[in-house]
Amino acid sequence: MLSASIPKLLERRTVLSGSMQAVEEFCVDLRRRSDGLLDRASGFAIELLTREALTNAVVHGCQEDTKRQIRCAWRLSGRGFLLCVDDGGEGFDWRAAWNRQAGSGEASGRGVEILRKYASRVRYNDKGNVLIIFRRHEEGRHP
Amino acid sequence: MIAITREGKKAVVRSEGGNFVAAAIPELRMKMRGVVAEGVEELVVDLAGVEMVDSSGIGLLISAYNSLRKVGGRLAVIHASSELLELFQTMRMHQHFSVSGGAEERS
Numbered sequence: 040m041l042s043a044s045i046p047k048l049l050e051r052r053t054v055l056s057g058s059m060q061a062v063e064e065f066c067v068d069l070r071r072r073s074d075g076l077l078d079r080a081s082g083f084a085i086e087l088l089t090r091e092a093l094t095n096a097v098v099h100g101c102q103e104d105t106k107r108q109i110r111c112a113w114r115l116s117g118r119g120f121l122l123c124v125d126d127g128g129e130g131f132d133w134r135a136a137w138n139r140q141a142g143s144g145e146a147s148g149r150g151v152e153i154l155r156k157y158a159s160r161v162r163y164n165d166k167g168n169v170l171i172i173f174r175r176h177e178e179g180r181h182p
Numbered sequence: 183m184i185a186i187t188r189e190g191k192k193a194v195v196r197s198e199g200g201n202f203v204a205a206a207i208p209e210l211r212m213k214m215r216g217v218v219a220e221g222v223e224e225l226v227v228d229l230a231g232v233e234m235v236d237s238s239g240i241g242l243l244i245s246a247y248n249s250l251r252k253v254g255g256r257l258a259v260i261h262a263s264s265e266l267l268e269l270f271q272t273m274r275m276h277q278h279f280s281v282s283g284g285a286e287e288r289s
Contacts, residue, residue, distance in 0.1 A: 059204050059205035060205065063203075063205050079264075079265060080265055083233075083234070083265040087269070090234070091237060094203075094236065094238065097204075143274070143278070144248055144278075146241040146242070146245040146248065149237040149240055149241065149273060152237075152273070153236075153273070156272055
């Protein structure tokens with residue numbers, strides 16, 4: 040839900056290195072640019088989705104190789120938040136991962152579940168190295 | 183900065199100004215493993231001031247819970263923001279350890 044109307048489309052395209060530090064810098068920039076435009080819950084949700092998408096790209100797509108690059112674009116409009124991440128990696132079997140729910144005691148494997156629960160739409164390309172996420176601004180949406 | 187307060191077999195971990203996210207996990211994991219290895223049986227993670235916990239942070243908390251359970255200990259998360267409470271609820275974390283809010287009241 041928007042806490043104030045977005046005066047115009049906000050969008051940004053960037054290339055980041057395959058490192059966690061680059062993810063942090065990207066999220067700081069996203070938070071700064073969207074500051075005041077979203078309520079706390081929506082701001083939290085889009086940052087969480089962004090972190091999950093980029094962390095997967097860094098860890099699985101780039102194997103945390105800082106020489107590799109991730110192409111990323113996001114758009115914030117009155118309709119919602121759109122994020123596109125292309126890690127250029129080997130991809131993965133997203134069809135198998137999509138409905139998987141981590142076992143109660145498992146310490147990993149919750150990233151895709153977070154995407155599923157916080158995004159309105161999630162799309163992968165066939166190979167699984169390009170991810171597109173959309174979260175609609177919607178009053179009363181849970182979570 | 184990660185601060186740890188010890189009192190007998192209880193320890194409180196605070197990540198002052200930091201988040202429980204992938205970039206911070208190596209240091210958080212080292213510190214939390216350290217206190218469990220020293221014999222702590224009650225570990226309290228104070229999330230006051232923490233704005234974000236991602237799936238890596240959730241994994242770290244589950245891992246700490248698993249380690250403590252092996253020695254009959256327990257994990258508690260306190261002062262979570264309303265967004266983090268909702269995330270923990272959505273991800274069924276309450277099945278493993280207690281989670282309480284109150285971060286807004288403190289800040």
